[in-house]
Amino acid sequence: MVNRKTHGERNKKLSEDLLEGKVYYDWVITTSFYSAIHFVEDFIFPCNIRQKECKNISQAKKALKMPSRHATRKRLVLEKMPPGTSEMYDWLDDRSRTARYTTFKQTPGEAAKSKDYLAKIHKECYKNINS
């Protein structure tokens, strides 16, 4: 059984360590994004989609007839995450996916922001469990 929270927190710790290392800022952002994926999936699943009980992203992809797991996740984040959280997730997604279009990799400012947004996404995803 996949423990999304554990995987997410492992990646979160890695991104924090990389940020402290002050070298691999692009990897700070990438690991933050992959960490966020685990947290939002943990928040979203299980859920009911078009009268089908979905426990993971593959089942949701099938239920929604989406072309990819990434597009499915984007859609679920848009539809099921609280306002504010989905914006920060999309920001991380954009930084991670579009990095190849810049000839210079991400700045320390963007890396620090990715840590900040990941912490906020984590807090939002687990606030009902922790409170």
Next chain:
Amino acid sequence: MEEATKIKSVKGFNEYLKEREVQVRNEATDGYYHVNVVADAYIKGIEDGKKLGKEELLKNMSEAFVETFVKKANKIYLLSKDTVKYLKNEGYKVESLHINISSTSPKVILTISNKTLVDDNFVKKGYRKLAESKKEYLSIYDEMLDIAFVGNKYLDRELLKEDGFEYFEIYNG
């Protein structure tokens, strides 16, 4: 067209779209349709009281495909321009707009300054606006619109073109 803003682009969007429409029409005519799609269209034709030959059936499917492509492309352009205008009114300048009008996976990139990109207020407003656009597109086509913000500094425009972002507008002033 943006008022009081100079736009530099190789051609107008309508001109670009007409070129793409010809390409997409050829793709659709020469293209491969999954057997289920053809079967569904055939059954639909019978239900509607039409007895069409295979050639006519494929021609009708091709026309419908191109028509949908043009509608989607126009919607994507309008949503993109609306975002540029909204952000301008909020005090944020979009530096350029890049569109990849693929018939299967259209994408939009809006570039902004790297300083703006880490501004919390921008992230809140800009991404909320993108979410609205995505929801509108989703409600019409049941598909996700791939629209993203990218920092303008060190942007590799040649790579964007190579990846199919053939249409662009650069905003000066």
